[in-house]
Amino acid sequence: MTDDIKVLIVDDHPVVRQGLRTFLDLQDDITVIGEAFDGASCVAEAERLNPDVILLDLRMPGTDGVFALRGLRDRANPARVLVITSFADPSAIVPAVRAGAAGYVYKDVDPRALAAAIRSVHAGHVLLHPDVARLLAEGDSRPSDLKLTSRESEVLEAVVRGLSNREIAKKFDLSEKTVKSHMSAILAKLGLQDRTQAALYAVRTGLVSLAGK
Structure with missing residues (x-):
């Protein structure tokens, strides 16, 4: 199949x-x-x-x-x-x-x-x-005052929840190309290499909170 x-x-x-x-x-x-x-x-x-x-x-x-x-x-x-x-x-x-x-x-x-x-x-x-x-997380020296846009924060939260680019695009009525652009910007700001590391960092630092959701 x-x-x-x-x-x-x-x-x-x-x-x-x-x-x-x-x-x-x-x-x-x-x-x-x-x-x-x-x-x-x-x-x-x-x-x-x-x-x-x-x-x-x-x-x-x-x-x-x-x-x-x-x-x-x-x-x-x-x-x-x-x-x-x-x-x-x-x-x-x-x-x-x-x-x-x-x-x-x-x-x-x-x-x-x-x-x-x-x-x-x-x-x-x-x-x-x-x-x-x-x-x-040990030895992570990235700054704590990183500024993500509201859309970047929404995309990052969706990544933490395990959504794919296609699912994120559907959720926010965006194209997959736009979602990829947001992900590239997020990774650049965080100084990370992939979405797995971004998800871990977001939860550890409180950039994304899943409490009550």
């Missing part, structure tokens, strides 16, 4: 890739469209296949997951990246999130929870443990 979530699996172990593919192929709304074995092949396959979600291992021989994330970001690839890792230390996840990952799950995750996580990041949500969000 054309509405299926297209997934690229990236892991250096063939048995892991096969196991993930076998499970995900059972899902009615998820289709595995390809596999890659390291960071460089991830970037190449993402450019060729245009997946919606990339399920990415962090530790791989040669070029690792962070390399892949940076490569995807440099090429402005729109795929959402869900890291799947065996790292238990939250600090090990931070470089991946800073490089653009939308969230992470552990390799011992329940299969149904993995499918739910893929759907969630595809919908625009950010999946981070509070400990990771705290570590991301």
Whole structure:
């Protein structure tokens, strides 16, 4: 089906890739469209296949997951990246999130929870443990007197709520091109690189409050 979530699996172990593919192929709304074995092949396959979600291992021989994330970001690839890792230390996840990952799950995750996580990041949500969000916030020296326009604030709040550019455009009766322009302005003012980091920063600093909503 054309509405299926297209997934690229990236892991250096063939048995892991096969196991993930076998499970995900059972899902009615998820289709595995390809596999890659390291960071460089991830970037190449993402450019060729245009997946919606990339399920990415962090530790791989040669070029690792962070390399892949940076490569995807440099090429402005729109795929959402869900890291799947065996790292238990939250600090090990931070470089991946800073490089653009939308969230992470552990390799011992329940299969149904993995499918739910893929759907969630595809919908625009950010999946981070509070400990990771705290570590991301440490050392953040951005000024607290940033001035966003009222429209930029509305767009940022919509991003925090997980809305896509298309959904934001519909909500505020704007074109997707205009929403993208607002997002570019927001990221420039905040000194951030992607909407995931913008959402985290907005909640942490109080730029967006979800209380009572």
